[in-house]
Amino acid sequence: MTNYKVFQINCGADLTDILIAELAEIGFEGFLENETGFEAYLLESEYNENLFKEIISNYGLAQNQIIENTIPQQNWNAQWESSFEPVIVSNQLIIKAPFHQIEQKYPYEIIIQPKTSFGTGHHETTQSIMELMLKMDFKNKTVFDYGCGTGVLAILASQLGATSIFANDIDDWAFENVGENAAMNNITNIDYQKGDLSIVPNTEYDIILANINKNILLKSFEQLSKHVKANGIVLISGFYESDLADLLDCCQAFGLNLQQKVVTNNWCAAVLVMDSGN
Secondary structure (H helix, E strand, C coil): CCCCEEEEECCCCCHHHHHHHHCCCCCCCEEEECCCEEEEEEEEEEEHHHHHHHHHHHHHCCHHEEEEEEEEEECCHHHHHHCCEEEECCEEEEEECCCCCCCCCCCCEECCCCCCCCCCCCCHHHHHHHHHHHHCCCCCCCCEEECCCCCCCHHHHHHCCCCEEEECCCCHHHHHHHHHHHHCCCCCCCEECCHHHHHCHHHHCCEEEEECCCCHHHHHHHHCCCEEEEEEEEEEEEEEEEHHHHHHHHHHHHCCCEEEEEECCCCEEEEEEEECCC
């Protein structure tokens, strides 16, 4: 029988988002927010106690704020369905689950099968990056969705007129879920593959989407700069506004410069443009 480690982490709302992002980086598969914080779960075989304790310690949480359990595999999807609400972005886009019945119509509609808290559009970073995308010209553009998760950004890029999209993620779950979600939205021009930046085709894209986190972005700018056309755009999110200065210091060394930003509850999304001389 497959067992899961489940942690109830009692913390304030200010820590919930950043802890979820940190725990996702060490293999946690899903999260359920509640009144006292959130639950985080992963396969027992994937649990690294040292990495988990290091993250908890870094954010000053006491031992009595963490409740640990081991349970058999469950229908996590059923739990998500009970609390999953539609998301509306800029009054132009609605992100909903297959079971939602919404009468009001929007210019763009994306159906996402909720299997985890990432990529459903609920997080400020996803909403901010989509807000920027809705203002951009994707018609006849080539797109790379770096760390695609559910594929929600790639799907929106296709709906906005992109001709072709390459999407990657290192997670098995993402590899399966992006195909399922693309099919539900009748999207056929997304080439999605499992892996890191080493699997990206040797080509340049008009637009790169990267909703990840600060540390991965810092490590990736050099490689991403090789995959974006001159005057092309790298749209980034997944970090706090206070981290933007560090990110700009790094990316400017590779010819990427800030054009604009959006901030929601201290979370930031930014449009970077590649120098025409690079």
